[in-house]
Amino acid sequence: MTPGEPLIRWDWLASHVGEILLRVGEHLELTVIAVVVGFLIAFVLSLAALRIPRLYAPITWTTGILYTIPSLALFALLIPYTGLSLLTAEIGLVSYTLLILIRNIVAGVRGVPAEVRDAARGMGYTDRQILWRVEIPLALAVIFAGVRVATITTIGLVTVTALIGQGGMGYFILLGIQLFFSTALIVGALGSVVLAVLADGALVLAQRRLTPWTHAG
């Protein structure tokens, strides 16, 4: 961005491979923790909403409000209590996954055809067996769609956590903004997009292995 400076300085890239890999690792760690913890919480809340339908509206309303609060604002509100920490970042990141995941888990289970459920009941399955052996396996495709959206969204949001000192690809974007250094900007921005695309691809492959019937024949 400084006149005369090339858009990408390859020598800088070559000498910073180690740090780039470190930041990629941080980025993935932040993402995986958020999606796994978010999924566990979302799963419990979804089961509650499926069993007691009256709970669904307040759960989606609350997680909807959380989803609407800008990420930086949520981090900022937490800082006086939890500091510039991993915990602050994860509370924010986890909150954003909840709405997406709960909607998909509930929609997936509710979308299981009633005949299938009746057939299972007729074969003597208990409610719990129907949930774990019939409804959840059949809902996996929809649940996975939610996990994919949550993962992509989280990877994008993790860049913002660099502002509260958590590293990741956002570190390079901030560095680029502060130094007007386009190489770092591009590494950070492109790195985050590439991570999102790769993670999405990995999830598609995982889904195919877990739900082989969705693409059979």
Add this chain to the structure above:
Amino acid sequence: MNALLALARWLTDPVNWQGTHGIPIRVLEHIELSGLSVLAALLIAMPIALYLGHTGRAGFFAINVANIGRALPSLALLALGLVVAISLGLGLGFWPTVFALVPLAIPPILTNSYVAIREVDRDIVDAARGMGLSEGQILRSIEVPLGLPLMLAGIRTAAVNVVATATLGALVAGGALGRFIVDGLALQEYDQLMAGALLVALLAIVTEVSFGALERATVPPGMAAIR
């Protein structure tokens, strides 16, 4: 509790409500920045969505553009906006943020408007065509009014995202409410930080709720009866 007390004290201090760095000016800056960006995105995305929706062309592109948009991190868009604005000689602050916000707002508007037009019952469109309405008339008086609630849902998603992300503009020397958050972080002034966060969160929620109300109000009376 102390943090909340400090927050209340900061919000009620008259000094913070005055001048160019005061809360009212920062709120107005935030609305101006967000409003202009959403408007620009509408001007770009809407004609494309209406054309593609009406003709049914490029459906795969129109539907997937929102997914691609989701993968673009807002901070990366800001970086991109900064590069564009500086190479155009537009300086820091306002324009880099606008250049970041417009591409953020386009995908949800485009995808939702496309789907809104496509979802209109084809029988109604055929009936209108049979009655001799021109393609333009079909779009104006059938497809757009019937699709309006869904189109507004896309605009709502875009607007809430834009209001949230406009906060980051303070990183490139912009004004708006992000100023309080970024300065509060840098100076470790937690009262200012939390006040900024609270104001942005409120603005985002107000945006969400008002668009939601607008969506319900624009459901055509005939359709409301069917639902």
